Amino acid sequence: MWTSKDARENFEKIEALQLQHESEGRSYTEVEIFAEVLGMKAGYVRGLGHSVQSVGSSSSASSIDLSRRLEEARLEIKEMRARQMEYEALLVKRSEIEQMMREHQQMIEEQQQMIDEELMQMMEEKHQKKDKEQQKIMQEQQQNLVE
Structure with missing residues (x-):
């Protein structure tokens, strides 16, 4: 399959380096990986031809700056995700509290209704x-009048 043992080894090195960068969370470009594995010659990177210029010192400085900015952005995203999770947890807690308040309100209303019914029954009794006492008094008065 491979044209040479070197080609296969270089391919494996490239894949290993890509995995290493990804596992460390570092950013990379294909040019940087090819340059590291295959080496550079004046004016081009081996394996990529003359159209791709090697990574120079000014590119390295901007690459370092970009890497730093990328790391800052990743950290900010991580912090935002943590805040989002806290916010979602608070929303769940708020929903639970609102449900509990509705249940308590319903219990209070039911208790008030029971109290009102008991009070009405007591008043009726x-x-x-x-009325019975008044009827009894009236009957006694009528009997006294008849006698």
Whole structure:
């Protein structure tokens, strides 16, 4: 399959280096990886031809700056995700509290209704008792008049 043992070894080195960079969370370009594995010659990177210029010192400085900015962006994204998770947890907690408040409100209303019904029953019983007492008094008065 491979044209040479070197080609296969270089391919394996490239893949290993890409995996290493990804596992470390470092950014990389194909040019940087080819240059590291295959080496550079004046004016081009081996394996990529004359159209690709090697990574020079000014590119390295901007690459370092970009890497730093990328790391800052990753950190900011991580912090934002943490805040998002906290926010979502607070929303869940708020929803639970609102549900609990609705349940308590319903319990209070049911208890108030029971109290109102008991009070109405007591008032009705008191009214009936008073009516009976008045009827008894009236009957006694009528009997006294008849005698």
